[in-house]
Amino acid sequence: MDTKNEIFGVLNYSQDFNDFSFSASTGVQIEDRNFEIVLDQTVGGMTTPGFYSIGTSKDRPNNFNLKVNTENKAWFATGTVGYKEMFFLEGSYRMDYSSTARKDLNSVITKALSGSFIFSKLIPQNDILSFGKLRAGYAEAPFFPIPYQLSQTYTPRNPYGSSGTSTVPDTGVNPELEGGQRKELEYGIELKFIKNRLGLDFTYFDRKDEKIPSFVTIPGSTGITGYWSNEGKQSFKGFEIALSGTPIKTDDFSWDISINFATLKRTVDFIAEDVDVNILSSWGPQLQERVGEEWGAIYGNAFKRDDKGNKVLGDDGLYEYERNKYLGSILPDFTGGASTSFTYKNFDLAFGFDFQYGGKFYGVSRRYGNYAGLGSETVGNNRLGNPVRNAVSGSGTHAAYSVNLTNADATSGGQLTSGVDASGNPQEFLVNPFVLWRNNLRNIHEEYVNDATYIKLRTIRFGYKLPTKFLEKTAFSDINIGVFANNVWLIKSDLKGVDPSELEGRRAGNEINGIKNYEWIENGQLPNARTIGINARFTF
Amino acid sequence: MKKIITKTVLIALVSLSIIACDSVDFGDINDNPNAPSTAPSAGLLTNSMVAIGRPWTPSGLVMSTAAMLYSQYLANGQYPDESRYVDFNWNYYTYYAGPLRDLQEVINVKTGSEALDATNTIAVATLTRAYILHTMTDRWGYIPYSETLQGQENKTPKFDSQEDVYKGLFNEIDTALGMIDLTAPSPKGDILLNGNMARWIQFGNTLKAVMALRLSKRDVDLGGLAKTKFNEAIENVITTSNENIKYTYLSDDNNDHPLQDRFVDEGRKDWIMSDVIVNYMIGNGSNTAPQDPRLAKYADPVVGTNTFIGAEYGSGNDLVDNFSFITKNIIENGTAPAMIFTAAQMHFSMAEAVELGWMAGSAQDHFKMAIQESMNQWGVDAGAATAFINGYTYNGMQSIAEQKWVALFMQGYESWAEWRRIGGPATIQPPAIMLNGTGVPQRQAYPSTTPSINKVNYDAAVAAQGPDDLDTKLWWAK
Incomplete structure (x- = not known):
């Protein structure tokens, strides 16, 4: 059960004096939110076949209740001044209060000021x-x-017989916890050329997160596994560019195109006192943030390499690896989208693309696929022309599953591994693919960290606009009937068959730093569906 | 205009009603209605004890399949990875943030309290804590100890040497034993020994003797501390199998035996008897009439036959039904207990103490008593037990190591620790394929996040103890 009561009152005022226009508003907002869950679960199965009720639980049923009540209050004032519809200045002041912050300091003041100047008004037509x-x-x-999160409580757990059990929660309390702010400075320019046929919009932003309540992971040997803290500081910088244009426009035909890019550099300035590394998410490899470094680094097991970067093989031809190594950042160099549409008489055709360059993700489909021998990489012929799954044969200490290529029989199966030995001499082995994928490569996360770069044709729509004469006697001003397709074509991606734009491995309950849900894992998810349909748009 | 002014004033007044500088009074909205704010000592104590018997890895202390595989009592069925040491990092944070934190809260609540059960409660909580920490140091070696459980006050607890952990735990045990008052009320929530403080004296002394003997190879370095501690404790340890200290599983599905959950509720057949123990116990008997009568109590014959067949350790044994399983009395019985300390174990310890010259007496007599108590524990009939004991040629420490290993069946972590210290049957050999390490594990690696979030102390521990892998021998094993 989730209920929200909200009271919102606002008073607006506006007035023009000669070339100046003024408007102002002030208001209050009060929000009361109640959330309640009751979860019951049978234990040990049920006693009455075909009848589903908690009452038929064989053993004492598990019962879980959760009630959450929060209240927020705010008041605000805003004001705008305009001059000749050319200069605008807007300011606001807002004070928010929340029941979730410490009692003696539960407010956050936020201010905003922005100005714009339409300089084209000063230039002759x-x-x-x-x-x-x-x-x-x-x-x-x-x-x-x-x-x-402010005071200690003791969580009741399933009883042992008639003895109740309680535990101290793993998350430590922080009586000092208060609200924080995201502060953003933004500059932009918007230009349109040649009778609006070409447009450019450029924005640069510089954002700082200060005192935003964030979860800090600390060693469990402290008795807690983490706590919420206001100490963190992060910086975000980037720019966004949007270009739009109409290369061709005649009475019957027009071609519109628009494209946008965005970059983001996110730096971890501070986590908490005595904390230089924070674990954001952990599943095999870990997603970490480290002070002074770019946010969102993947750490895990990496191939052991020599000074020249060659992979080191053990004397059994398997890859050696090292733990807790940097495997890349999940943040892309840039992201963007593009759309284009063609209109000819009453027909229109539109395409939507999106893309990302750079950034990494960890994917397990290939890991498990090859582990289980279902992946195509576990079949085929080896360099000797023999099926890799044939028995490895030749001489050597580990000939049961691995032989050095130079000692391999001409009929040997096995899959090629290549690298250097401990002293840097190149060597190649034929290894039983079962041992290679299941016992060796499975442990090396680096093998499954992929580039998230992709280009995708996400949407196509072909439409037909009914001629106006059919609409004269109807209530509609416009009717457009079309055929569309979504998720059309993954034009390029690093890992065949996995769409980096649709990762959903760690979505559930994995909001990081209370802000955005960053996906960094592909967890063997189903390929996402392509939808094809027809639609009609009615405009009154 | 006048109307506007009136409205403005009205809104301003409403606004002012919620403006109060830095804060607004929301009453007790942020008091969590889902959990009590006063520490329920009994519930916390019970929870920390339930953690001892709780399934599953990594929390399982008394019922760990990984440890039973290290000891090669079991072999895997279709999926051999666990028997090839697939698990490298073992998360001990669940102990600190779980039972150890709960016990700390119990101790805090009762410290300085005038409640009549205060001292006995602190003693029980301390002994439970010592038991858990002892099991932990025997798995990881150096562990955070002296700077733990301080929450945000110390975000990077250092690792203490195993020597310091042992010495600290001896002190804790001695203090706790000194606090026990047999005339005062016992703690509420003690599901392990039901508030029987005389039994807690046995528990504390038994734990102390087990710990002391574990330091046998370090006794000289320690100036005879191990021998001293052993002798302080040995008079009050458990000596008959009806005194065995066990974790009792209940019949309800939340609290029943973890193996019953796997084998019956989930229908998994992932663990079978290994050839190492089956063949050892068959001895000079046959697979239908093993030399050791306990085999028929530990395991069932292959279904439809009367033969005992163990599966090859470290292999994938797809046809699980061709092998013997752990007895149905355990894997199909939700209330089968799990042993924490047994009298058999303590008699083996005494036999060894005599061999070491730590105490007077006959090593062979204790050895025989040990096997007899083990037979009693498993309900072997007297005649068969006597026949086996009389037919066994005692050969000093090697006999103790082998027979203690047999008697510790199902006590995975204790058995693995003793194997690392004194060995066992020569047939315990590393499997042909190992996914980690180069032999039967000597320890477990620290949680995978530790090198990142407690780097300075982690690096210091690794520098002092050796590489953080499965092969580094612990201080007491060297």
């Missing part, structure tokens, strides 16, 4: 620059803790 606007702004946003 011309055919080159049709619109130009500069803007700059500063804004703050509040973030409050999750409830019940």
